[in-house]
Amino acid sequence: MDNTAISAALGLLGVVLGGLIKTFEDDIRSLLPGRSKDHKRWLGGWKCTWHTQPETGNQPDQPIRDVVVIDKVRGEHITATGQSYGGGKYHLTGRVSPSDLVTFFYKGESEKEFLGGVIILLPTKMTRGEMTGNWWQCTEDGKFIGGSVEWEKQRA
Numbered sequence: 001m002d003n004t005a006i007s008a009a010l011g012l013l014g015v016v017l018g019g020l021i022k023t024f025e026d027d028i029r030s031l032l033p034g035r036s037k038d039h040k041r042w043l044g045g046w047k048c049t050w051h052t053q054p055e056t057g058n059q060p061d062q063p064i065r066d067v068v069v070i071d072k073v074r075g076e077h078i079t080a081t082g083q084s085y086g087g088g089k090y091h092l093t094g095r096v097s098p099s100d101l102v103t104f105f106y107k108g109e110s111e112k113e114f115l116g117g118v119i120i121l122l123p124t125k126m127t128r129g130e131m132t133g134n135w136w137q138c139t140e141d142g143k144f145i146g147g148s149v150e151w152e153k154q155r156a
Contacts (some may be wrong), residue, residue, distance in 0.1 A: 027077075039073040042096065045154035046070065048082070050135060053147040068092065068151070076101065090115060102131065121151060127151040 023067025028139035050064040066084040073096065080092040100123050108115030124130045129152065136146030 031147065039096075040072050042073050042078065042102075044070060046131075046151040047154055048152075049150045051147040051149065054144055066092070067154070077118070080104070082106065088115075094119075099121070102133075107136075117146075 002122065020044065046068045048066050048068055052061045052064075066082055066083065068080050068082040070078060070080040072079045076095045076097065078092075078094050078096050080094075082090045082092060083109070084090070089109040090106050092104040092106040092111065094102060096102050102119075102121040102123075104119040104121075106115070106117055106119065117135060119133060119135045121131040121133035124132050131151040133149055133151075134146060135149050136144060138144055
């Protein structure tokens with residue numbers, strides 16, 4: 001083979017390899033030492049307390065308590081399932097940023113499928129055993145409701 005063919009083959013190999021690395025970037029990062037162990041701290045059950053921001057002139061509603069189980073963290077992607085006492089099940093999908101900001105969007109299951117919203121959380125303790133943030137969702141009748149939320153990691 002001449003030098004031109006070798007250069008072309010190496011260039012093509014570089015493009016293919018670069019594309020593969022970009023495609024699987026999050027998976028590759030999670031394999032690096034310390035990263036996968038780091039993500040394990042997010043996994044498991046979280047006790048959640050949701051506070052609804054009252055409409056002007058109204059008293060605040062009673063907080064809603066439920067449990068969210070984070071079942072998968074891969075790279076920056078995170079998935080979870082929530083179980084509300086009497087409110088049904090809902091699924092959460094989101095992202096953990098390099099600064100540990102957690103964002104989720106969620107939707108309900110079966111008769112609560114209309115339920116959909118967003119959550120933004122930030123750890124309040126260095127151990128990441130507690131997070132606080134805000135949530136907003138659209139109700140079945142098209143109104144927006146939201147408020148603050150606290151998440152506390154359940155101990156095994």
